[in-house]
Amino acid sequence: MDQVEIFKALSNKARLQILNWLKDPEVHFPEQAEAGFANGVCVGRIQEKVGLTQSTVSEYLTSLQRAGLITATRTGQWTYYKRNEETFAALSKLIQTDI
Amino acid sequence: MDQVEIFKALSNKARLQILNWLKDPEVHFPEQAEAGFANGVCVGRIQEKVGLTQSTVSEYLTSLQRAGLITATRTGQWTYYKRNEETFAALSKLIQTDI
DNA sequence: TTGGCATATCGGGAAAAACCGATATATATT
DNA sequence: AATATATATCGGTTTTTCCCGATATGCCAA
Numbered sequence: 001m002d003q004v005e006i007f008k009a010l011s012n013k014a015r016l017q018i019l020n021w022l023k024d025p026e027v028h029f030p031e032q033a034e035a036g037f038a039n040g041v042c043v044g045r046i047q048e049k050v051g052l053t054q055s056t057v058s059e060y061l062t063s064l065q066r067a068g069l070i071t072a073t074r075t076g077q078w079t080y081y082k083r084n085e086e087t088f089a090a091l092s093k094l095i096q097t098d099i
Numbered sequence: 100m101d102q103v104e105i106f107k108a109l110s111n112k113a114r115l116q117i118l119n120w121l122k123d124p125e126v127h128f129p130e131q132a133e134a135g136f137a138n139g140v141c142v143g144r145i146q147e148k149v150g151l152t153q154s155t156v157s158e159y160l161t162s163l164q165r166a167g168l169i170t171a172t173r174t175g176q177w178t179y180y181k182r183n184e185e186t187f188a189a190l191s192k193l194i195q196t197d198i
Numbered sequence: 199t200t201g202g203c204a205t206a207t208c209g210g211g212a213a214a215a216a217c218c219g220a221t222a223t224a225t226a227t228t
Numbered sequence: 229a230a231t232a233t234a235t236a237t238c239g240g241t242t243t244t245t246c247c248c249g250a251t252a253t254g255c256c257a258a
Contacts, residue, residue, distance in 0.1 A: 003115060010106040010198070012246085019198060043205060056247055058206055077204045077255045088194055095191040099109070099118060111216080142235060155217055157236055176225045176234045 001068065003099070006091060009067035014050055015060050019069065021049065022083045039073040040082025100167065102198070105190060108166035113149055114159050118168065120148065121182045138172040139181025 021028040025037040029045045047057040061081050064070045068087040073080045108114060120127040124136040128144045146156040160180050163169045167186040172179045
């Protein structure tokens, strides 16, 4: 759990927005309903919603993943990303105790 | 409470270190014991401990202050900085609910 | 095997952050 | 008034971040 890496990942409006959307995928990504949300949301859906290029969104998701804030699941040609709530819980606690 | 500004302020090892030292000023800044710690620790003490230049430390403290993580009190020629625990508590809660 | 779609990676330009040294400002002392 | 001390601000160099377009890779369908 690299604190600086986590805070850097959180230091961007678009990435915070994505994390927020991933809290309620069924609300924010209804287009993906038929595929289900068990593994999260795929890159393309996030990209069209956030309005940045595909490469930028892919990089942002990778950085969130490296920070441990989301996890990736590859299924066929899609990569699904979902929040890793354990990290958020740990971070919340860390701010109360360590920082 | 600007989330991005807070996370940016926290995205740096030296600034995290300073915040951590300020949790226990009497432990980490015993040189300042006679002046007391009611208003925190003055810039010079922090600077010599963190080992960066005076200008850098001053800027770092200002950025932490802008983020609401510390408060400044000017007394004579010294500026004392101390943690603003309310912001830390709010941030911890914010991570549980908003992010 | 060819083509199409989803994602990742690469190379780069512009903007911001990480520092620094020099200088300015404010307060205190003599 | 002159000097000293503490901090803030300014100007600059280097590194990092923010994005992009182009290209590569991996999977699937025809």
